Amino acid sequence: MPGRxxxxxxxALAFGFAFLYLPILAMIVYSFNASRLVTVWDSANSxxxxxxxxxxxxxxxxxxxxxSFRIATVNATxxxxxxxxxxxxxxxxxxxxxxxxxxxxxxxxxxxxxVITGLSLLLLFVxxxxxxxxxxxxxxxxxxxxxxxxxxxxxxVVIQARLATVDRSLEEAAMDLGARPWKVFFVITLPLIxxxxxxxxxxxxxxxxxDLVITSFVSGPSSTTLPQLVFSKVRxxxxxxxxxxxxxxxxxxxxxxxxxxxxxxxxxxxRARDAQTAFxxxx
Amino acid sequence: xxxxxxxxxxxxxxxxxxxxxxxxxTKRFGDFVAVRQVSxxxxxxxxxxxxxxxxxxxxxxxxxxAGFETPTEGSIYIDGVDVTGVPPYERPVNMMFQSYALFPHxxxxxxxxxxxxxxxxxxxxxxxRVEEMLSLVKLxxxxxxxxxxxxxxxxxxxxxxxALVKRPKLLLLDEPLGALDKKLREHTQFExxxxxxxxxxxFVIVTHDQEEAMTLASRIGVMRAGEILQVGSPTDIYEYPNxxxxxxxxxxxxxxxxxxxxxxPDHVRIDCPQLGGTVYVDHGVSSPPDAQxxxxxxxxxxQLARERPEQPDNVLAGTVTGIAxxxxxxxxxxxxxxxxxxxxxxxxVYRREEQFEQGQPxxxxxxxxxxxxxxx
Numbered sequence: 077m078p079g080r081x082x083x084x085x086x087x088a089l090a091f092g093f094a095f096l097y098l099p100i101l102a103m104i105v106y107s108f109n110a111s112r113l114v115t116v117w118d119s120a121n122s123x124x125x126x127x128x129x130x131x132x133x134x135x136x137x138x139x140x141x142x143x144s145f146r147i148a149t150v151n152a153t154x155x156x157x158x159x160x161x162x163x164x165x166x167x168x169x170x171x172x173x174x175x176x177x178x179x180x181x182x183x184x185x186x187x188x189x190x191v192i193t194g195l196s197l198l199l200l201f202v203x204x205x206x207x208x209x210x211x212x213x214x215x216x217x218x219x220x221x222x223x224x225x226x227x228x229x230x231x232x233v234v235i236q237a238r239l240a241t242v243d244r245s246l247e248e249a250a251m252d253l254g255a256r257p258w259k260v261f262f263v264i265t266l267p268l269i270x271x272x273x274x275x276x277x278x279x280x281x282x283x284x285x286x287d288l289v290i291t292s293f294v295s296g297p298s299s300t301t302l303p304q305l306v307f308s309k310v311r312x313x314x315x316x317x318x319x320x321x322x323x324x325x326x327x328x329x330x331x332x333x334x335x336x337x338x339x340x341x342x343x344x345x346x347r348a349r350d351a352q353t354a355f356x357x358x359x
Numbered sequence: 360x361x362x363x364x365x366x367x368x369x370x371x372x373x374x375x376x377x378x379x380x381x382x383x384x385t386k387r388f389g390d391f392v393a394v395r396q397v398s399x400x401x402x403x404x405x406x407x408x409x410x411x412x413x414x415x416x417x418x419x420x421x422x423x424x425a426g427f428e429t430p431t432e433g434s435i436y437i438d439g440v441d442v443t444g445v446p447p448y449e450r451p452v453n454m455m456f457q458s459y460a461l462f463p464h465x466x467x468x469x470x471x472x473x474x475x476x477x478x479x480x481x482x483x484x485x486x487x488r489v490e491e492m493l494s495l496v497k498l499x500x501x502x503x504x505x506x507x508x509x510x511x512x513x514x515x516x517x518x519x520x521x522a523l524v525k526r527p528k529l530l531l532l533d534e535p536l537g538a539l540d541k542k543l544r545e546h547t548q549f550e551x552x553x554x555x556x557x558x559x560x561x562f563v564i565v566t567h568d569q570e571e572a573m574t575l576a577s578r579i580g581v582m583r584a585g586e587i588l589q590v591g592s593p594t595d596i597y598e599y600p601n602x603x604x605x606x607x608x609x610x611x612x613x614x615x616x617x618x619x620x621x622x623x624p625d626h627v628r629i630d631c632p633q634l635g636g637t638v639y640v641d642h643g644v645s646s647p648p649d650a651q652x653x654x655x656x657x658x659x660x661x662q663l664a665r666e667r668p669e670q671p672d673n674v675l676a677g678t679v680t681g682i683a684x685x686x687x688x689x690x691x692x693x694x695x696x697x698x699x700x701x702x703x704x705x706x707x708v709y710r711r712e713e714q715f716e717q718g719q720p721x722x723x724x725x726x727x728x729x730x731x732x733x734x735x
Contacts (some may be wrong), residue, residue: 247425249460251447253525267464275364 159231
């Protein structure tokens with residue numbers, strides 16, 4: 077009986093993973109295809125790295141990759157700073173007037189259709205430009221601001237959840253020992269929520285990195301992000317170098333996830349070992 | 360360890376002027392009154408215990424002393440200075456939290472040094488004082504450990520060291536022994552008192568555990584519903600409770616209602632229908648005649664006998680209906696002819712002493728000084 081059940085579990089696992097990862101696997105395999113036609117496998121010359129080589133000679137691709145990276149980095153940093161402040165206010169000052177409304181307002185961009193967010197941001201930027209002459213045209217700056225607007229909502233949720241688990245008496249103890257409120261925040265609260273800030277940063281980075289809809293509304297002619305480039309290329313017909321580009325992106329993301337996983341497991345193991353030491357010392 | 364306030368006062372050179380003075384302190388949360396018109400004076404070097412059940416306002420009072428809550432009305436003076444509006448980081452007061460609140464990302468050493476760092480104490484002085492403090496709480500050699508590498512008892516001592524290292528005028532302790540197991544708690548109680556006597560810091564302790572209050576405190580304030588009902592030494596509180604609530608809250612007690620039938624300066628006689636007779640008490644009572652009173656008698660002050668004892672008063676006939684052998688003592692339930700059940704505790708002085716048996720008719724008797732009369 078246990079044997080049959082474990083076979084069923086294995087099957088379920090295999091199908092689940094196949095469903096999730098076969099498309100990506102197909103894309104990776106085709107990135108080594110020598111044929112110029114994406115759907116035709118050229119068995120004579122494959123596998124080849126020619127599309128990877130071409131990618132690194134392609135100036136527009138490299139330019140938009142750099143732009144996307146820059147926007148994602150600035151966005152993640154900005155979203156984390158604003159998101160931490162908002163989460164702190166929501167979590168620590170429980171009794172202020174309009175708290176519920178404020179909480180709802182900060183997380184609304186998560187459920188708002190992206191088209192609406194994009195459109196309203198576009199209208200705001202145009203109106204601002206006419207009123208005060210800033211931002212002069214649309215480009216990297218407006219994209220970054222737009223990205224912060226929606227990714228901040230996710231950051232707030234992540235950091236607020238972590239803040240809720242931080243014992244309030246830790247902050248009170250620090251204050252009791254003579255630390256002023258701002259110092260308590262930087263010396264006690266911030267180090268304790270650092271893991272959440274780090275994951276919030278990565279989340280905001282990824283959200284910005286692959287956003288297409290909102291970006292299309294607020295980007296200008298001189299600024300094309302990587303998703304925009306991929307999308308416009310695909311509309312003209314899928315070319316094999318896109319497969320190579322996507323494979324590189326998948327590899328980067330996988331490396332990040334694996335590194336984070338290994339780090340977490342190590343941390344957990346060390347914690348368990350320390351707790352055991354303390355227990356042994358006590359008995 | 361001395362629990363007698365007179366003896367304690369004799370060993371401290373300070374005048375009896377109050378060191379901490381709380382004047383008509385009130386705290387409201389919306390419509391809820393957490394602390395109501397509390398006035399209290401605490402002498403220098405005292406261990407004062409606020410004792411009460413959950414929600415009685417003892418923790419709110421402590422948090423107002425620490426500065427985490429702002430009083431709605433009233434004021435707090437420490438060493439003659441009004442600190443009512445002073446924020447926690449500027450008060451000469453430190454607190455030991457119930458959860459210990461050790462900073463998990465800092466070592467033991469960094470935790471203890473934290474308070475001194477905030478004051479800009481020179482590095483060399485910080486080092487010596489932290490070292491002194493750690494050896495005082497017997498944690499030398501643990502300086503580089505993180506809190507999660509310590510046992511519960513060790514964490515408690517780090518928290519104590521961290522709160523004491525700034526040499527506060529007043530140390531507040533919120534359920535200081537609550538998180539320790541029973542054996543460790545008994546041991547730590549005596550250590551805590553010893554430490555307090557050596558350093559001479561004034562302690563204010565909040566606890567719901569009456570045994571903890573009795574062993575630690577020089578004086579106890581019993582709280583209920585935001586008010587202090589009685590302040591006194593552990594002996595006062597136990598032997599002379601001033602109300603039904605205090606009598607019932609501290610220890611175990613037999614409470615019966617009664618009416619004054621004989622009122623003399625040196626003795627009173629109270630008619631208790633529940634007991635089916637009168638109770639003779641060898642001290643006077645200051646209450647109007649015919650007032651409804653309660654008589655409180657501790658179970659250990661009642662005695663059982665097979666034969667009717669030769670005393671005119673305070674003897675009742677009953678039947679044993681329950682027996683609980685506790686080792687050091689045996690607890691009996693004795694049903695009187697009126698149906699009222701008295702709790703009686705008899706110490707087991709001799710081994711294999713003849714015990715009373717279930718259903719056995721017995722005489723319950725007590726000394727004229729055993730009963731305490733409390734207003735309703």
